[in-house]
Amino acid sequence: MALPQALIAEFDELCTHYPERQAALIPALHRCQEELGGWISPETMEDCAAYFELEPVEVYGVVSFYPMFRLTPPGKHVVSVCHNISCTLRGSEEILRRVCEFTSAPVHGTSPDGKFTVEVVECQGACANAPMFDLDGTYHEDLEPADVDRILGGVGA
């Protein structure tokens, strides 16, 4: 599979920001993950390697280093619950339990209907509004346990 032409055009533009092309790799991988199913597949890694003139294993080395990149396909929606200190102090363990209950997904797993993937993440820089989770790229802060059902219940199919 080759990368869509539109993505290649974006990569070409990104590369102009840096004296060396490889610097555009991480921003490019973000775009791949956004456009190609929420994860970085082995094919995507090979395509990116070809584009950036790297070995596929070098791209794998980068993808596997960064927690935001996924090596397996997620469910339709991804809930990332912060479990670091400020969130723990304000009840994130209860929030996580509710999220798992509501979605029927285990931590770092996907619900049987494929709708939700649940992750725990380290501090998201929202500590003064703890506890929080990120749902599909948007922060939800100052959570009370009851907010979980309301927010996740509002997510479309």
Next chain:
Amino acid sequence: MSQHETYLLDRCDLENSHTLEVYSEHSAKNRAADCQSGYPTLERILRTKQDVKAVVEEIKDSGLRGRGGAGFPSGLKMSFMPDPSKDPRPRFLAVNADESEPGTCKDRVLLREDPHGLLEGILIACYAMSAGTAYIYVRGEYRLEYQRVKDALAEARAAGLVGKNILGSGFDCEVWMHQGAGAYICGEETGLMESLEGKRGHPRPKPPFPAGSGLWGNPTTVNNVETLFNLPFILDRGATWYRGMGTDKSPGNILVGISGHVAKPGVYEVPLGIPARTIIEDIAGGVWKNRKMLAWFPGGSSTGLLPANTIDTAMDHDSIKAAGSMLGTGAMIVLDETTSIVHISRVLARFYDHESCGQCSQCREGTQWLHQILSRMDDGRGRLEDIELLSSLASGMAPGKTICALADAAAIPTHALIKNFRTALEAAASQVDGAKAAAVPSTVTEPAKSVEASA
């Protein structure tokens, strides 16, 4: 409420504070009468062709210290960049917007609410260091903040404030946005540079220092968002004004993000040297739920945990150090009397274990061991000897035994923990096996991708 002069957050409450129009109206006090560009301080510097050395001197005189955690004098750091007349290599500024030290949430406010203040600071810093290119490295999770800065950058570019021949002055400066992908270690300055180059964020041994060999082997300075945000104010109002706030050795105001068990968590602007008690009790509304305070971190998870009886300490670099901790990022985390010190320590140990990049054995193994020992103590399977084991492990990891300071960040607070909270640790360590009901599902403690992350 403490009464003090403010400047850092003054624009943040204005409607559309993130736009050039609002910024332009509210930025400089000593605005040149005919300022047209929207960035009055930069415009004045360029128009008067202010000597580069004079700009650096003003910053040195102000006594500004880095807000990224280490508190290094900012003017001095700028002067480490080689003389451009003798060293023709391209020169870079890397803006550290990775903000991932647990408890720290202050740069986010500036990125989101006042991106033009940051951009004007970046351009002044580039002018002062004759740097032609700046990269703003924003942690990947900050999507809204990234977009705000990106939009501000587009406005600035359209106004002729970024790019070639800025405001017709002959000064060229490109500014680019860059997205991280969720690794704490990429906030460390050399890890950040590796990551910006498109690699795993493995910190580089120093020397060489970034000023001599940074991005692609060229002279580079890495600065925190809040540090750069101070520059337009210093250059507009002067070093003497700046020194009117804060203390002699820690001048100016800082942003304190206060979180945990206080009634009003938030990001507040205070002068350095203000007593921690004033922030906790007057500004943040005191400990929540009418409880008593047990302990606090003065500046993020990497600064030693202090007992409640130290809250009369002044919030400046020297005073907090004398109290046995560090000012760090000024991210105060307050723990109430019901908190399990061991559980919280375990949460942090898990974090450092997850985030160690794995290059140094002391850090890779040490963070894992700290995590495992604190986990078993927290689960009621600890032993009294565990406390000495924690101490000896920490001594083997730090200070200065590894490539970067992540190992120090995990290990040094462990000594403070043992010194200040030995009784709590002993109580946990001497619990009968399994006495503590498993309050946390075991899956919660498994970090994602830990194998890859430390491979």
